[in-house]
Amino acid sequence: MRQVIIIGSGPAGYTAAIYAARASLQPLLVASSVEAGGELMNTTEIENFPGFPEGIQGPELMMKLQEQAERFGTEVLYDDVTELKLDGDVKTVTLGNGQVHEAHTVIFATGSAYRKLGLHDEERLSGHGVSWCATCDGFFFKEKTIAVIGGGDSAMEEATFLTRFASKVYVIHRKDTLRASKIMQDRAFANEKIEFIWNSEVAGITGADAVDGVTLRSTTDGTETHLPLGGLFIAIGNDPRTHLIHGQLELAPEGTIAVKGRSSKTNLPGVFAAGDVIDPTYRQAITAAGSGTIAALDAEHYLADLEQATGEASAIGEAQTAGRPQPADPVLTTTV
Incomplete structure (x- = not known):
């Protein structure tokens, strides 16, 4: 049983992993088998991410974020999520290889995808003009x-x-x-x-x-x-990657996952969302990273409350057992 499973390997996912790992939650991060690193893997020079005055290549930034997350104990799996069950106290994540992972919390950070025209030759000539x-x-x-x-x-x-x-x-x-x-x-x-x-x-x-x-x-x-x-x-827009959670998580009018206020909390307890999948407006690497921070902290607080509630319930159960009258020894009788 995992404490945290993070789905998505962009700036939001890896930042959430860094914070969760530093909190000793030993997160599992599921990166895509073919699109690990998110959209920044297709970006050359990034000049507006704080801390890199000379700029940094997109793939290099994602590599550094992954290394930082793994340094603190994040486990990264290169596979695709095929099914999610998010209701209840235990969440299940099914991967393409058939493995099923369970966790108390899930952070959904799958980002967004470029919107396409849907023309016959669009994919054929992708990368060729x-x-x-x-x-x-x-x-x-x-x-x-x-x-x-x-x-x-x-x-x-x-x-x-x-x-x-x-x-x-x-x-x-x-x-x-x-x-x-x-x-x-x-x-x-x-x-x-x-x-x-x-x-x-x-x-x-x-x-x-x-x-x-x-x-x-x-x-x-x-x-x-x-x-x-x-x-x-x-350049006709982006679509949030929400296909895995349709029918489980509430969506905002823009099609992104709805969260409560400035938090990462979705409509299901223990399920959090971060990055472009909740952001129809800004969609920047740095705002996604900040959103990942919020999700990790929200998950940490949820787990702490869950542990406290479980401990209190256990203590109440023990007290009730201790105060309950014990059955008397059987009385032997003899019939003459």
Whole structure:
């Protein structure tokens, strides 16, 4: 029986593991078999994580967080969770290899995933001109004509960043107005390398071995045109990874896991959530790490209360037994 099982190996999961391990809770952390380390494993240089004035590569940061968690006693398993049972005092976590682990508490820190277009050639050309991360892949598009799909802050930030490398950046948006904040819009509008294509959606991605263009469909009259490109960046949002807990944990209107106030407490006792899976707004590595801290402390306090309640119940039971009248010795009688 474990004290704590942590599901997820991003900044939230590993920070929760560091705190839980330092509290001698000997946590088990389940990292994905194929996506261990989370989205930061696909990020090149991180310049805004405190403590690294020269910046740090995403994979290196995640390696350091893992090493720190393991140093204090965290056990890391590289497998995928296939089933969770979170109600009751004992939680069960079933892995892809068939193993079932039990714990008094679970910290759910599975993060979020880039939202995809759902087009036929999107996956085929992933890594060959199709990307969801400008900071990861922008360097590879020097002096190319590329496009960003989206109309929010993320899309404006991606487009502006990509102008450092690309010769031209199109922003493709299905409406004629943006969702992005005014400051992000102004910055994009002022950049001479950025051109907006309004009222259009990408209906197809072309290219044999690499992206060479997209098919655009007008959202007003349905007409289609071809736009030659050397790369395509998709910035239409993120979806929290909540498929494992549907029907068990309450969700917020944004689709993230609902927690109580500034805590990590979900609707089920002993189940806590942290990181992007509860955060529809900020989604930064440092805010995820802080959220992991909260989850570990909440779990520690829950376990302490549980231990105290169990001890008190045991003491009451012993007292009741001690004060109960004992059965008298049997009386032998003789019939004449």
